[in-house]
Amino acid sequence: MTHNRSADVPQPMGAAADLRLPRPPGVFRRFWARHPHVVDGLLAGFYALPTLIFTLIDGIGGFGVSDFGASAPGWYAYHLLVATALTAAIYLRRRFPFSGIVVAWIAILIPVNGYEVFDILAVFILLYSLPLFRPVYLAWIGYGGLVLANFISGWMGPSDPLNPSNALSAAFVFVIVVLVGINIGNRRRYVAAIIDRAAQLARERDQQAQIAAIEERARIAREMHDIVAHSLSVMIALADGAAAAVSKNTGAAQKAMESSAETGRGALAEMRRLLGVLSTDGDETAESMERVPMPGAENIVALVETFRAAGLVVRYSVEGVPTGDKGQQLTVYRVAQESLTNALRYAGVGATVDLAVQFGSESTRVVVIDDGRGTPVNGNEGSGRGLAGIRQRLAIFGGSVDAAAYGRGWRLDAVIPLTATPPSKENES
Known part of the structure; x- marks a missing residue:
């Protein structure tokens, strides 16, 4: 079964760590979000302590809390086993929510009369947790199994186990729990998807910035090649011409050398501009490039x-x-x-x-x-x-x-x- 940890909001890391998400409201809410195992432990204890205490007292002392009385020690042992399984299911509800709902099916299908008030609390917690940590369709499967088990066992109405009105009432209560869990679970999945998308966009933004920087340096390398190749070719030709004409035509030689010097100064200015861009970071690079006219x-x-x-x-x-x-x-x-x-x-x-x-x-x-x-x-x-x-x-x-x-x-x-x-x-x- 594929695990869907949608309820745990992902924390942005690396390139996406600067998302600056708003701080969740409420001191207690933030505490519960940071310590999920504490929440599960409290829920498990809230069910387990009174349930196990009354089960042991009734089984040892025969106080008659259940309808079986002290003459049925096997049922006490059975309910003690079921209560232990429900406690473990509540505590592990984030990792094994569907296994917990299977335990709830067993608790409703083979109940111990007199302990319904305790067990129904565990069933509600497990049914609510299923759509929180797993896909919605599994929640409806869990709901259908609970309704069927309740109808078979008559758990909501021990005096008339197969009374349809009792089964319908239980189905109505269960569907409310499922809908609440689905609503909260969908909201958590939606928030998690938004945060994940924001983190992805932040990573893509940084990647695009790196790609743009590489492309810019490649462009500058092409510009540098054109400047150097053009300028040096012209300067060499002018220098050769000046050397050949210096003894015959001093004026032509002087003009060639002046043209060579002018070409060199222009190339040097362009190279300084490009090297200045390479030594500048961020938006200042783009702004400096925009201020310099290109040929x-x-x-x-x-x-x-x-x-x-x-x-x-x-x-x-x-x-x-x-x-x-x-x-x-x-x-x-x-x-x-x-x-x-x-x-x-x-x-x-x-x-x-x-x-x-x-x-x-x-x-x-x-x-x-x-x-x-x-x-x-x-x-x-x-x-x-x-x-x-x-x-x-x-x-x-x-x-x-x-x-x-x-x-x-x-x-x-x-x-x-x-x-x-x-x-x-x-x-x-």
């Missing part, structure tokens, strides 16, 4: 100029109006940034790159094609994570990317649907 579609022009200064021949075209979703605009910017970085790294300085961004009504498309005819940047082989990062970004929006060789160069085609929104806070930044 969007309007920043692609400045991005293109940076790569042109680094030596790429970039032909940029744009169609349509950018979506208002800042998260998708950031993704478009990062796709363009990673593609141009790869073109500079592999196609090299002097390569021609066509960058086309199309903002449609259903999707945004970014197409980047390079001819592969430049001079690759030395010492910048790459880690192979750029394209994987693009795929992860597009997957957030349900997008796709197709990248493959195109003649001597490379072609990337990324599509971002406008129907999906990212689960992160990038679109709020």
Whole structure:
């Protein structure tokens, strides 16, 4: 039989310990709730003491409390056994409530006349306890067994055992006890379910917070990769160009070094912002991210100029109006940034790159094609994570990317649907 400890209100633990449930009213009620065995012991003693005392006195002294008198010592021994069983059933009513109601059936089915006043108290306690600690259907089974046993034995009317009116009266009293037990038991089960649900929600809240923190750090890692890869590629190209032009064109070399320094300062500022987010906890992290503007579609022009200064021949075209979703605009910017970085790294300085961004009504498309005819940047082989990062970004929006060789160069085609929104806070930044 499945145990249902619904009456014992679960105590929240671990992640759910901060539920701050209201304190139950009443000093005595809280005491009984904390010490259930004391309650069961008092109930068992309330029945057992007078019952056992009168049974022993009547059996030894023959005072005639029962209808059998002193000439029937076997009945006294039987009732002493039944009273002991009922006492144990009351004390163990939380663990074995249905076994207790079986003992009550026996006590009613084979009664000892004269002790009904004592035994009926035990029957009421056991019948009331059954729906408190077990499913309701078992309570009705226990009720039906008591009514049947009472009708057979005529326990409520010893002078006329099979009088239907006595059986109906007993059935009416029993049903009141059952209904009271069901009402209180259902209320306890309902409260226990609410507390359990609250604890579950608290655990899910903490788990979601941990997942959000992991996702945020993964996003920051992608941002860091884009910043470092882009900035270092541009700075290396500019430094190489400045070194080659320093002896022939001092002005061009100076301009290249200034552009390299500006790129480095911008990358350093972005890295400080991201590292500052990593060292901040709680809501302050989200607030700091929201206060810092993220690059969007309007920043692609400045991005293109940076790569042109680094030596790429970039032909940029744009169609349509950018979506208002800042998260998708950031993704478009990062796709363009990673593609141009790869073109500079592999196609090299002097390569021609066509960058086309199309903002449609259903999707945004970014197409980047390079001819592969430049001079690759030395010492910048790459880690192979750029394209994987693009795929992860597009997957957030349900997008796709197709990248493959195109003649001597490379072609990337990324599509971002406008129907999906990212689960992160990038679109709020």
